Amino acid sequence: MADASWLTEFPDMSRRELLAIRKSLDGAYRDFSREYGDTIETLFDPLLSFLVWFENLLIQTPWWIILVVITAIVHLATRSWKLSTGVVVSMLLIGYFGMWEDTMRTLSIITVCTLMSIALGIPIGILMSRSDRAQSIVTPLLDVMQTMPAFVYLIPVVMLLGIGKIPGVIAVVIYAIPPVIRLTNLGIRLVSKEILEAATAYGATPSQRLFGVQLPLAMPTIMAGINQTIMMALAMVVIASMIGVKGLGQPVLKSITNQYFTLGLMNGLAIVALAIMFDRVSQSYAKRTQRHLEGQDHG
Template sequence: MDLYDFPEMGRGDLRAMRLAIDGAFRDFTRAYGETLENLFDPIRALLVLIETLMINSPWVVVLAVIAALIWIMSRSWKIVAGTVLAMLLIGYFGMWEDTMRTIAMVAVCTLVAIVLGIPIGILMARSDRLNAWVTPLLDMMQTMPSFVYLIPVVMIFGLGKVPGVIAVVIYAIPPIIRLTNLGIRQVPADVLEAAEAFGSDAWQKLRNVQLPLALPTIMAGVNQTIMMSLAMVVVASMIGVRGLGQPVLQAINNQYFTLGVMNGLAIVAIAIIFDRATQAYGKRLQKHSEIGHD
């Protein structure tokens, strides 16, 4: 056997393995795809509900609610004024409905990421073994090209809202997991010892000491998750997720410069609003935690 036959044999084996994996995955999607899709019906219903409320409600009411939420988080009139101005410009240029769809998508994806990510981060902080296992997985999730996440979800769920939510959550969840883990691990040991001295059990220490002190770091993770969700929503437009990403995709396909730039600027405006509001809220939490610790 010639030495140069080995590369060809290796390629043949690799092709056979790829075909076997692809076939097994197709069989899995045909057998369990509908069942898995039914599991995500509550998420779809929540997304449809939020979208419907934001699109069908009077724009003045929606704008007032958004401004109130931004004020509650930031307590800054400058950020509120910037939010109102940006939203008025978005409506003036005819991008209101797509913007509402995008905000609803980001809100649901961020909520799902928080519900899943914070408990995982807590478990990682309490178990070094779990931390060692999950950290490489998070590294892979953050370095994997975002388009790759679309392949398995489309094969299982097809096109639409559910595969979009799943792809966005997978792409955006690592920061909230990492920073929850980091925030809890950074709680000073003397504070934990004092809590133990007062008779606190593990759950009481977590609820009354670790989570409040880690909350500013966790909010930084929420901020990064929101930013990554916004970025992935544009990519998810390729699988039928409606919002500001679809006009951008249309502009790329048809070389519509103005359409792409305007919708891109709308995405930037939403990102800045979310970023400034969550950062301001995180700083307020930081001050409160420092005062409480002192």
């Protein structure tokens, strides 16, 4: 009888303890955000200034200049007139249906988030490739970042920094950075040991082996990671709009709350057009890099 009563009382005890732990953690994080939130926010002021400047640049620059620049970048990366023509047609349709300004806002935040993910992700991937211990520490963190629902880590970011562009950028980077880290690590680890031994025999230093041999040979794999990072950043656009990030995500969110089917469809298709453009460009560039390396190897 005593054992049975203990079993019935145990869930209530564990619930009370769990509630106490949750309350103490919530209180501690709330106090931390009130104490240091403003200080942490000031650290991101240069990033916010750059993001605002870049967004205004894209919005205020005449549309035809933006179109020429984007088409030139696409053609230089892919050497494909078909893809370049497709980009021109897509961008003209986006402008025709009145979504140009929102598209430029989305393009600015995706570009900044992708550059930040690359700047942070590639060094972390290099560190993981050179240290099994670092890999064993970072891999579980990446697993959590990739499996945690995006809405969950919006909560601490918004509590700490409020709503706006910077919390949106942080949330997008957290969501989108794992692929570039994982594939940088994988690409470098897949470089043949014989090639590294040959480089060492020719007197290459560790840094020369990394930048002259490992990174160039791993570049197609790294580009695949960058491609996935861009796709995940675009997928986060609608969720980021919930915390004040302007762009194509906000009309989609508005269409959900007000049941505007056409508005949601048109802006959704604009996001798809951007995704296809980024995807094809990064894939074509990766393939060209691979062919170039294979040509060097054969030579």
